[in-house]
Amino acid sequence: MRPIDMMVTDLNAEYLGIPRLSLMENAGKAVAQQVNKIVDSGRVTIFAGTGGNGGDGFVAARHLLNMGFKVEVILLAHPSKIRSKEAKKNWEVLEKMRISPAPLELRIIEDSSQLEPPYSAVIVDAILGTGIKGRLREPIRSAIKIMNESEALKIAVDIPSGVDPGTGEVLDVAVEADYTVTFHRIKDGLKMADPTFTGEIIVSDIGIPIICEVFTGPGDLLRLPKRKGSSHKGENGRILIVGGSAKYAGAPALAGLAALKAGADIVTIACSESAMLPIKSYSPDLIVKGFPGDHINPRMIKKALKIIERVDCILIGCGGGLEPDTGDAFNLLVQEIMKMEKPLVIDADGLKLIKKDTIKDYPNLIITPHEGEFREFFSLKSPIIIEDFKEKVTAYHSIANNIKGVVLLKGPVDMIFQGEKVRLNSTGTPGMTVGGTGDCLAGITASLWAQGLTPMDAAALAAFINGRAGEMAEKEYGYGFTASEMINFIPKAMSIPTITSGIT
Numbered sequence: 001m002r003p004i005d006m007m008v009t010d011l012n013a014e015y016l017g018i019p020r021l022s023l024m025e026n027a028g029k030a031v032a033q034q035v036n037k038i039v040d041s042g043r044v045t046i047f048a049g050t051g052g053n054g055g056d057g058f059v060a061a062r063h064l065l066n067m068g069f070k071v072e073v074i075l076l077a078h079p080s081k082i083r084s085k086e087a088k089k090n091w092e093v094l095e096k097m098r099i100s101p102a103p104l105e106l107r108i109i110e111d112s113s114q115l116e117p118p119y120s121a122v123i124v125d126a127i128l129g130t131g132i133k134g135r136l137r138e139p140i141r142s143a144i145k146i147m148n149e150s151e152a153l154k155i156a157v158d159i160p161s162g163v164d165p166g167t168g169e170v171l172d173v174a175v176e177a178d179y180t181v182t183f184h185r186i187k188d189g190l191k192m193a194d195p196t197f198t199g200e201i202i203v204s205d206i207g208i209p210i211i212c213e214v215f216t217g218p219g220d221l222l223r224l225p226k227r228k229g230s231s232h233k234g235e236n237g238r239i240l241i242v243g244g245s246a247k248y249a250g251a252p253a254l255a256g257l258a259a260l261k262a263g264a265d266i267v268t269i270a271c272s273e274s275a276m277l278p279i280k281s282y283s284p285d286l287i288v289k290g291f292p293g294d295h296i297n298p299r300m301i302k303k304a305l306k307i308i309e310r311v312d313c314i315l316i317g318c319g320g321g322l323e324p325d326t327g328d329a330f331n332l333l334v335q336e337i338m339k340m341e342k343p344l345v346i347d348a349d350g351l352k353l354i355k356k357d358t359i360k361d362y363p364n365l366i367i368t369p370h371e372g373e374f375r376e377f378f379s380l381k382s383p384i385i386i387e388d389f390k391e392k393v394t395a396y397h398s399i400a401n402n403i404k405g406v407v408l409l410k411g412p413v414d415m416i417f418q419g420e421k422v423r424l425n426s427t428g429t430p431g432m433t434v435g436g437t438g439d440c441l442a443g444i445t446a447s448l449w450a451q452g453l454t455p456m457d458a459a460a461l462a463a464f465i466n467g468r469a470g471e472m473a474e475k476e477y478g479y480g481f482t483a484s485e486m487i488n489f490i491p492k493a494m495s496i497p498t499i500t501s502g503i504t
């Protein structure tokens, strides 16, 4: 699991109503139990940082005292620097406990010159976890060195401090632990790290329900890229939409506007000449390139490829129509896009016209079918009728695995598959049966992918945002909202809602 996935899951659990404080309690208790498993009694020194990892250490201290251990907690910063609210709360508890007869020592070390070699039989490393950033600062760096010089048994909380939770790399120094007690799932960095640092890895369940990981939630919004202050036009996603014909000009316009509302910088629409003026008239924000004919045909290929070279993601389908030579153009374009290894999203008419065999081995792909398009694309003779939801997901999953790209199957619960991965999304409302909401979803998907998310993350988050925008539109207009009205809610649907319960 990547550190970001852990943060997302964690926040989704909080939105489900499981307070972070409970997760921290379970994490700290798991650490204390591990200590108790390897030594019977004695003194334990806990080195703690200012984030959640330190908080786990404070909780562990409390449980260790109850188990009969003597405990020394060394906080490597002034208490006013404790950043995690939950850690602060647990530190305050320890401060109050110090006046009781409990064998608890609390020390605050702000300067490395104050550090002394610990003499406990066990040392707990609760300095840094998934929140580590950049080079180690003092007094943390010196504390890690002192810990490593000690003969004591060392237990790392979540990840040995100094090890990158994403890559397992050690930039400078890192705790050489005998055991690492990690939470919920093993982080990628732990898998990749040198065992000299991690020691034996114990994965501890801290009570996060599996649905927080499988179902999308507001936590998934943490995946949205943070923009640099210096970022310039085009840097945050350039998209080409190939679609739009004399009959259908609205679809590419909706997809394009949704892509812009979801944060992309530049959207160009390559359509037939006949669709150009209607699309332009919908919005001045879209760049529209018309090509000869009343539908897309192979004559446009050369010029379209020039645009494709300059974009981050291509969306093919929306409103293209079903003319045979539109199919020829789509298939020729896809061949070239695959040679360039460019991100490709295929929706609607694209799914009818582009042959599965052409794209089945292309991993840089997202397809966004609804049930009917899914059946047609994968050549299923009859609908999948399975009562049990879990079995149904498994059935769709095994079919989706016939292609290497991501399948975003739209429905009352959207299902997103790639390889072994499965995400589900339940945002949305029956009001979204109105025409055009699928085009919006395709546009948001392309937009998020162009902004740097992985295809799986882009598809899952797009489904969440699209559904949430629909829910917001329904709140405002009832069921009678249109796709254009829904698009205006996309920015709001991308903001992380505040959690009202929990610590203040």
Ligand SMILES: NC(=O)C1=CN([C@@H]2O[C@H](COP(=O)(O)OP(=O)(O)OC[C@H]3O[C@@H](n4cnc5c(N)ncnc54)[C@H](O)[C@@H]3O)[C@@H](O)[C@H]2O)[C@H](O)CC1
Pocket (backbone or CB within 6 Å): 006, 010, 020, 023, 024, 025, 027, 049, 050, 051, 052, 053, 054, 055, 056, 083, 084, 127, 128, 129, 130, 131, 132, 133, 134, 135, 136, 137, 138, 140, 157, 158, 159, 183, 184, 206
């Ligand atoms: N779901 C879970 O798995 C839970 C995990 N918990 C624990 O919380 C940490 C993550 O907490 P977070 O506050 O995000 O980060 P850290 O504690 O790792 O550290 C942040 C803290 O450290 C400072 N800092 C960052 N980099 C450096 C550096 N290079 N040098 C010095 N100081 C640095 C930063 O300023 C912050 O103050 C996770 O690992 C688990 O242990 C929760 O208990 C609940 C559930």
Ligand SMILES: [K+]
Pocket (backbone or CB within 6 Å): 053, 125, 126, 127, 128, 129, 156, 157, 158, 159, 160, 161
């Ligand atoms: K740690």
